[in-house]
Structures are given as C-alpha cells and as structure tokens.
Amino acid sequence: GKNFLAKTGPHKVKVIFFSKTGERASPFVRQISRNYWAYASFAFVLWREEESSIWWNTFEVESAPAIVFLKDPGVKPVVYYGSFNNSRLSEVMEQNKLQELPQLRSVTSMELGCDARGYSRAGSDTTIWYCVILAGRLSPELNKMRETIRRVQETLLSDDESNAADTDQSLAPAAVAFRNKRLTFAWLDGEAQDRYCSFYLFSETSFETCGARRDMSDVPRLFIVRYKRNTTEDEAKIERKPRNIWDAMQEQEVDPASQLVVRYNGSDEIPQV
Template identity: 75%
Template sequence: MASTIKAYCLPVILFSLAMFFQLFVLPRSFPPSHYDVLGIKRHSSIEEVTEAYEKRSSKWNSGVEVPAIIDFIKIRYAFELLTNPVWKRNYDIFAIEEQLNVIEKVNGKYEGRSFLEIELPLLQAASTDPGDHVFNAITSKDFQSMFENTKAWLVQLYSFGSDRCEQFSNYWKRIATLLDGVANTGMVELGEVQLATFLAERKPTGQPFFRNGVPSLIVLPSGCRTSDCLIRYHGELSVDAVTDWFATNILGLPRIIYYTKESLGQRFLQQSSPHKVKVIFFSATGERATPFMRQAAKNYWAYASFAFVLWQEEESSFWWNTFKVESAPAIVFLKESGVEPVVHHGSMDNSFFSNIMEQNKQQELPQLRSLTSMELGCDARGYSRAGNDTMTWYCVILAGRLSPELYKMRETMRRVQKILSNDGELKGANEDQWSAPSTIAVKEKRLTFAWLDGEAQQVSSILFYFRFCLSSMLMMF
C-alpha cells in the first residue's frame, strides 16, 4: 500500500502544480482585454468591434437592458479605443492606452446617475496635425545607417493621435536643439512596427511594450548594434531633466556648479587655478548647463574654469558694478587681474558659444605650457602661427614665480602687446626703427608674447625658443 502511494505521489503533485499554474498564473499573465469586455476575440477587426457594440447599444436604446454606469463606461471606452485605427494598433501591438484613467474619472463623475447622461465621446484625440511636430523621422530603412555615425543617438518613440506626444513636442524640439553638436536625435513613429518592436521592452509573454507608454526615450550609444545595449530613460519628461541625464550618464560630461553672490568669490574665483580663464554663465531660469556648454567645459578644462550664477533682479546692481552684466542670460570671461571682463548678453547656440570660447580661452597674455607651446608658436619643434612656410619667428617669454612683481611685468607685457597690435595707438610706427619691425611681426603672427610660471614649470623644460629682445620696446614707456 505504501509503495502504491509513493508511486502516485509525484504525479499527483505535478498535476496539482500544473492546474494551479493554469488557473491562477496564466490568467494573470493574460488579464481581461477590452475585446473581452465586448465579448469578441482578441485582435478582432474594427468592423467586428463596431458590430459587437451596436448589438449592445440596441438593447440599451430599446430599454431591454439598462447597464450599470461602470459597465457602460467600460464598453463605450473599448468601442472608442478599438475603432480608432492608431489607438487600436498601439493597444494590439504595444499594449498602450494612455487614456485609461478616463474610466475611473467618468465613473466617479456620473456615479448613481443614468448612463444616458454621460457626455460622449469619452476619449479625446490630439488636436493638431501629427506632421506639425515631426522632424528627423527615422524609418526602418534609415536605421542601419545610424550605426555608421560615431555620436550617440537619442530617439523618441511617439505615436500619431497621442495627446502626451503632442504635449511633449515643444520640449523635444528644445532638447534636440540643446543636443545639437554633441549627439544625434531622431523620432520613430509606432507605425514603423518592425523598428518600434526592436526598440521596445518585452513582457514575460513576449509582447513588446514601453514601460511608461509614449513618448518613450531610448539611447543608442555609439557602436550599439543590438537591443541589449539600448539605454532607456524613465525619468521626468522635461527639458532640464532629459538633457542633464543624457549629458551626465551617456556623454559623461562634467556638471557646472551654481554659485551665489557670496560663494562665487570664495569658492570659485579664489580656488580656481590662476592660470585659467574664468567663465561665468548667468541664467535667468536656474536650468542646468546645456550639453554643449558642458562639452566645452570638458574640451577646455586645461584653459578655463566654469561656473553658473542664478540671476536675481535685486542683485543686478552688484553684477553690473562687478562684471558689467546688465541682464541674463549672459556669459562673462574673466582673464588676468586688471583686464576688463569680456561680456556677451543673450542666448547662444552651440556654434556661437564654440566660437567665443575659442576666442577667449587664453588669458590676455597667454601662459606658455606644454599644452599651449605649439599653438602659440613658441616651440622650435613646431611652426610659427604665421604658417608652416615661415622660417623665422619670435616668442617673447616672461618667466617668474607668482608675485606682485610678476603681475606688474605681465601688465607691462600686455600693454606692449596691445599697442603693437593697434596701429592707431602707435604713433609714428613706420618712422620708429625699433617698433616698426615689431608691429609688422605681430600683424603677421611672427611675434608672440607669453608668460611662464616658474613655480609650476621648469624653464629648462621649454626647449629651443627663439627670443626677441623686449628692452628696446619698453623704452616707449
């Protein structure tokens, strides 16, 4: 008897587990659908959906049946959802129904009242032409060529007829503008089913889906060729949040810190390297630095230090007296002590900002370092700033430890450089046997002025410089 029980014990247990899985686990994996509400099979056609709804409504209209409010709302919701071709496609393929909250909302509004009082339709379609907000659309044919680009891609999955996508459209345009130059952006409509399915996540049942519906933002890092390396954004759909996440997590760009009026001097100006230009952004909104600004902070870290300040009207007189800043947005370049700040007011794009960074990355009297020696034309192993064909050029170098005396000499060098660069201020330059050749050399970029920090660098490490005698020019002062 005992052996018989043992023989049947395992099959009984397995059978019980199979029944439990079939009765409780599987139904949860396949919850009732809106097709079930209408009493028809899944993925029925629009015609079949309409026919099923009309059968129900004819009974209601004739008074044969009086549906409960919640039943009517669910049936009507299913009808409207499944007779809209775009909504039906999104629901059938990706399980997207962004207006599901309507059922609970309408039920609460009309609870205890007749279903005939419910205002129809329940669902509202997007109010604008879908094409108005689409740019840089990506199709399945375009997708392979994206892998050839070395920059990362930020892709928005969207749907025509989606109110959420319409609301996000202006944010997306701004995001694409801010990422211009540091990343690629594109849009994929869910109608590109093959491509959208590739970019979607998968439920345990195998159905593709987007965790937060659409719009959904997905990153294809540089070199990514499979769905395994896709990176999904699940945060707040705001310009600031999306661009900050992309710049930090995808591009690995440094953040630029905000300072107050009180902390800017102590924590930024005093602690930044004395050899670097100080770049201060004034923001009227408090938004974080744009990706192209952060890219510049990374590219120019050896030349400049960066800070942000939130503009407040009550502090406007202070900033005017300190940096000549009238309003925000603005950007200030602080160079050596005694040199007037360079100020630019107004918004700027990537191209404009890159240009002014390149123009102002050096101090007025540039510092000679291994990083800058070739660029300044102060390395005999390189070439003159005038070009590769120039056989002889000059580099005047002021070397010393940081001290009041060095600052004074740097000021003198700056004055010499400024006067030689400005024909209008140099009276009689053509008649001065000493200054005329210097003026010509400066204009032709064969003469460079620079200073060297003797504390941080050994003079002996700067090899074979051509020197120009400064003493004769100093006689002008």
Template identity: 60%
Template sequence: MRQAALNYAICCFRICAMTRRGIFLWWNVFGVESAPAIVFLKEHGVKPVVYHGPANNSWFVDIMEQNKHQELPQLRSVTSMELGCDACGYSRAGNETAIWYCVILAGRSSPELNKMRATLHRILEALSTVDNDQLSSLAAVALKEKRLTFTWLDGEAQQRYCFFHTQIENSYETCGPRRDITNIPELIIVHTKGMLQKIVLNEEKKPKNMLEAFLNDDVDPASQLVARYNSSEESLEIIKWISQIIEDGDSRELPFLEQKLLHLFPKMQILFGQ
C-alpha cells in the same frame, strides 16, 4: 558648459550662483547686470567680457572661439605650437619661416607679475596698431609678419621649463614653488632657428658614422638662443630691446644651441576657475 570644459583645455570654467546679496559685487567688479550671464575673465588690466541672457550650444561655441585666448596668451603645452613657441613646431608665419621670436614673461602669480603682464599688453596693443606706413620698429614689423609672439609663463607650474630658460642666480624668485614673499618676474626672448635651415645644413654635412647620425636625430628640429631683459620696465625701452634682438638675430650668424631642448609640462587636469 561641461562639454566646453572638455573641448577647450586652454580655458578654465566655473559656474557661480548670483545671489541677491552679491548682485552689487557682480555689477561693480564684473559688469554683470542680471542673470544668467557668461563672463570671460582674461589677464590683469583687461576688462571682463560679458554676455547676458540664456545660451544655446552653437552660440556658446561661437563666443568661446572669439574669446578662448587671453590678450597676452599663457604659454602651456596645449598652446605652445599654436603660438609658435615650441621647439618641435614652426613659426606662426608658416613652415617656410627660418627665424622667429617668442617673448616670454615668466614668474609666479603675484602683483609684480600682473604689473608686467599689463605692461606687455600695452606694448602688444601699441605694436598692433602701428600703421603700415609707420612700421619703423623691427618689433612691429616682426609682429605683423607673425614672426614675433608675446606670451607669459607660470613659473611655478612650469618650473623646469622656467629654470631652463632663465638660468640666473635668483631664478628661485621667479621659478618653482613660492619660498618667501619675494617675486621677481623675468622677461626673456627666445630666438628660434627652424627646421628649414637645419635640413639644408644636414644635407651639406653628412654624418660620419652611426653614432653621429643617432645624436643628430635626437636633437630638436629647431635651435634656440635665449636673451634676458635687465633694464627698466618702460614700454619704449622694452620695444627697443626687442627690436635690437631681432636686428641681430636676422642679420648675424649666431651660435645656436644644438642640444635636446626642454618642453612644457602638460597639464592633465581641467580646472574650474582661474
């Protein structure tokens, strides 16, 4: 377990004693029938995954690989590249993909955030189960092509990144340390134009001088546009909004942000418990 905690920084670990007094709690809340048992807790609304019996090293590594990600993965420095939500990286669809999208639910830990995470989980499940001959939604198509990713962001732990992308008056209710009981999660979509198109543009437009060349080198290999959702929390409305963003982003020449983008703060410590 300690070795896994070192190898799987994207997961949090805790070892708990199962006492006779607490056996009914373990059964009712987590579905644990007996000890020893390994329980994978994911996000709100997702049933715990339980494995009963002793574990050897190879078997434990196998089930860690199967369960290491949340159903709705958390956007962190150690997951951003794999999720395709990093300005220095590429789409999950591959290095040659020019445009891709990352839907981010940002907020502090709260019932409101858990409710929206459950909503996004249902949306992701609905889009993932659409038949190939029924891919009428552009969101479903982009998800199947791996050009669309759904994720959530801890607005308190990643406050600078959160403020940078939300940029609204009440961001203090979404990002940064908790100030009062008000918590308003925000749903945003980051539209990224990758390195492939920028390389072509740079070849066509040579720098005029050394200063311009230096400034171009300081810009990230991808440019981004951010749109914020401000309508109802109905799943169908959110899917329509995402599909409209994808339609506009794929078909229109939009003015992308050409500046140094803010990156996620790395979490250095290993946490036991989540």
C-alpha cells in the same frame, strides 16, 4: 563666487554663465566645458534683480542671460548677452579661450608658436620667428609686468595700424612681426614651471624668479627666444612620439627648430621694453 575665483588656476580663463531661471547646464554646454577644460573653468549663477548692482560692480554685467569671460588680472571682463546655441557658444569660446597674455604651457606651446618641435603662428613656411616670455612667481610684481607686456602688445598693434608718417620707426619691425604672427608674447609661472623657467634663466640669480619662494623677493624677468627652422630636419620628415615642452628640451635628437635665447635686462617702462 569667491570660492570659484580663488580655486581656479591662474592660467585658466574663468567663464561665468548668468541665467534668470537657475537652470542646469545644457548637454552642449557640458560638452563645451569638457572640450575646453584645459583652458577654462566654468561657473553658473542665478540672476536676481536685488543682486544686480553686485554683478555690475564686479563683472560689469547688466542683465541675464549673459556669459562673462574673466582673463588676466586687471583686464576688463568680456561680456556677451543673450542665449547661445552650440555653434555660437563654440565660436565665442574659441575666441576667448586664452588670456590676453597667455601662459606658455604644454597645451598651448604649439598654437602659440613657442615650441621648437612646432611651427610659427605665421605658417609652416616661416623660417625665423620670436617669442617674448615673461617669467616669475605669482605675485603683485608679476601682475604688474603682465600688464606692462599687454600694454606693449597694444602699442605694437596700434603702431602697426597707424599711418606710416605717424609711426615710430624704431617700433616698425616689431609691429610688422607682431601683425604677421612672427612675434608672440606669453608668460610662465616661475614656481609651478620651475624646470622650464630655470632652463632658460639659469644663473646665480635665477632663484629670484624660478622655483619655490625663498624670501620676500620676487623678480619677474623677460627673455626672448628666436626660433630658426631646421630645413634639413624638415626634409628628413622624422616622425616622433608626442612629448611635452620640457621633454623636448632634454631630447638628444635635433628639433625641427633651433632656439637662441636672449635675456632682457632693460627697464620695466613700456617704451623701453
């Protein structure tokens, strides 16, 4: 178990199947694991009653069969009990394939709406939308900020669901944008995704956030990207060969959406963010 958790990439959701029989993965489970390999890593555990307290204390699993989804550091495990057929497992995987604060990667950029070649999550007719991106090296400091951003998401969600009279009016525009999928939050690995990180945060202090670690200083940074749909480009309907998000930045042709980047320089406190 420890080896599985240690070896799984930080961007992937960890999926653990508990069974009382120790059976091997069924054909449809193997197919699901292939379909979602870019999003998740899978493990299988034999449930023994004498080890039940370990699994409860570690993953909050009470019995088997069960499936556990481990997402961001510090986030409570998501547990489903019972047997799953193909359609039910596919549904659950689709619901849980991303972390609560997903990593911005080539495989996720389009569906997150954080790609100048694509569209907003709100739909192709949306002209302006936003992505708030947290960048930093894997570290306790980054984990703390990831938790802060998750709390910001929860605040915006609860603010939008509360009564108008109780709503903090300063949060209202962001809450509405978040609800309408015009605002997305994500993170990126400043070391593993150095080129992407440096592209957006290029400055004399970006080494504190992007690239290989040079000293003990790790400074996660937050920035906001505003995308504005290029309607002229849409009308031209120019077909392009698919590229990754980094290649798109280097492309000389006009992307379907323009980008305006603003760095956040405020405090790390949730109300301020």
